Amino acid sequence: MGKWEMVRLGDISDLITKGTTPTTLGYSFQDAGINFIKIESIGETGELIPDKFQHISEECSQKLKRSILKENDILFSIAGALGRIAIVSAEILPANINQALAIIRISSEQVDLEYVTIALRSNYVFEQFQKQKQGVAQLNLSLKNIADITIPLPPMEVQRQIADVIDRASVLIEKRKAQIDKLDLLVKAQFIEMFGDPVTNPKGWEMIPLGEVATKIRSGLSRKLSSDDIGVPVIRSTNMINGQLDISDIKYWYLDDPQGADVPSYYLKDGDVLVNFINSNEHIGKVCIYKDMGRDCIYTTNIFVMNLNDQCNTTWFNQYAKTQAYKFRLNNIIQPAVNQSSFTTANYRKMLMLLPPISLQNQFATFVHRVEAQKSVLQQSLTKLEQNYKSLMQKCFRGDIF
Missing domain, CATH: 3.90.220.20 (DNA methylase specificity domains)
Structure with missing residues (x-):
């Protein structure tokens, strides 16, 4: 692909493994203890969600010692919501994972961590998954599938430049999404202002x-x-x-x-x-x-x-x-x-x-339609940003930019 050397993930990592379920070893989840991470603990944009962690004992975690997490481990979902990715931060340690997640622990000094995570989210890697799918309804990746993923590997300086450019493009997308979310909140606030909380019905409708x-x-x-x-x-x-x-x-x-x-x-x-x-x-x-x-x-x-x-x-x-x-x-x-x-x-x-009176409902509807018109403009902008993001990523990995 392009002018960069292609490398297997297995050749730049010293650990690719998955977790397991504590109950298979006779342990139960508990109210506090070692963080236990599942697919739903990872947001769609790669953030870890502590409220969706479960917890296991120290003894249980040691029994699952191969999947004990370290800082900067890459978590990669291999079943269900395939390809969901997060980087492990020190704040959530100690922690462990279940069987639907794999750990990718980068070992090569020639690889930038942020660059690898961006590559793993790219269409190029997604297309490799699709080829492995082979007609099954839901693909469950094996650890060998993960190890065999290939990514382009430019020089370290270029990797960091690519990561920086893609990150700045991602920030623009997230800002546009936040603007759209604020308009949704504006509609909710206007509803409460006009009609009160429907649970308590303070206006006596x-x-x-x-x-x-x-x-x-x-x-x-x-x-x-x-x-x-x-x-x-x-x-x-x-x-x-x-x-x-x-x-x-x-x-x-x-x-x-x-x-x-x-x-x-x-x-x-x-x-x-x-x-x-x-x-x-x-x-x-x-x-x-x-x-x-x-x-x-x-x-x-x-x-x-x-x-x-x-x-x-x-x-x-x-x-x-x-x-x-x-x-x-x-x-x-x-x-x-x-x-x-x-x-x-x-x-x-x-x-x-x-x-409520239909006249008041109609007033609210007029307000919503005005907000929806603004949302439509922002949504069109978001769509264009996301298209540009995909195009930019392809150009970066082909070496057309750097």
Whole structure:
């Protein structure tokens, strides 16, 4: 790749190993002690999250001595959320890891630690994983897979220059994300200012069954979907993120359904409210508003589409569905299950909700639309920054810049 020498990770590391589960050795987790790190202890941007550490005894950690962490170890997830990466800092030591994480301990003095972590996050390394995947649904990397990863290795000075350039580009991306997050917080603050906390309802708004404003509730189609465009796009619960519709990962179904359903009768309309009524407890009940995709689109059976009458603004309801009051009342109608919980449309209609005057709801919706316009500009900028970041990384590793 490019003009730099290619090296195996196994040739620049003196340790590549993974952890194990304490229970396999007869130990239990405890309230305090040695930090025990899992995949969920690592954020998507590589930060370690102490609140998500578990803890084991010193005796247990010594039994797992090969996976005792040292400062500057690279943690690399080898199952589940594949390729999540973090650098171990002195502040979290002593610590150990479970079997879904591997330790990469760089030994070569010719390698910059920050440069290696950037290389491991690159598309070049990701493509190596994809070749190893070989059609399986979920790839679990072996330690040999990790050792066989190859990365370009320029001179140390160039490695540090690349790390610096990529780091500065990352900072710009994180700043843009922070600006978008602040706008979301602004909307939440405006909601509380206008309507009060829905849990305590200090303004004394009327409480009604949700069914009094819902004119239609209908679930979608249950089908095995395709990644190929075979007819119509299908909205799934995974496309509903934080009250927004995300169509970056879309699936498809046939317009002429082989099982006889009238597909056009499930077409979504701009402004339809989507409610996810079958999911894990963490995600069940999430809501978003459908935005016209420019083509006909349907939805899956774990979502129902809902229309609201003129007493309830859809933008206002979308924000209300993010409140603790909504989630608390939803918990009262959820029917728990081992894998996925659910609730019925009948119980959803009976669920109480507060209903401020429509004029005030409309004022709030106008405010949200103004904020969303600002978010759209920032989101476009973020998309461009992320595209430039990927391009910059490729150029750096090819040696086109340095």
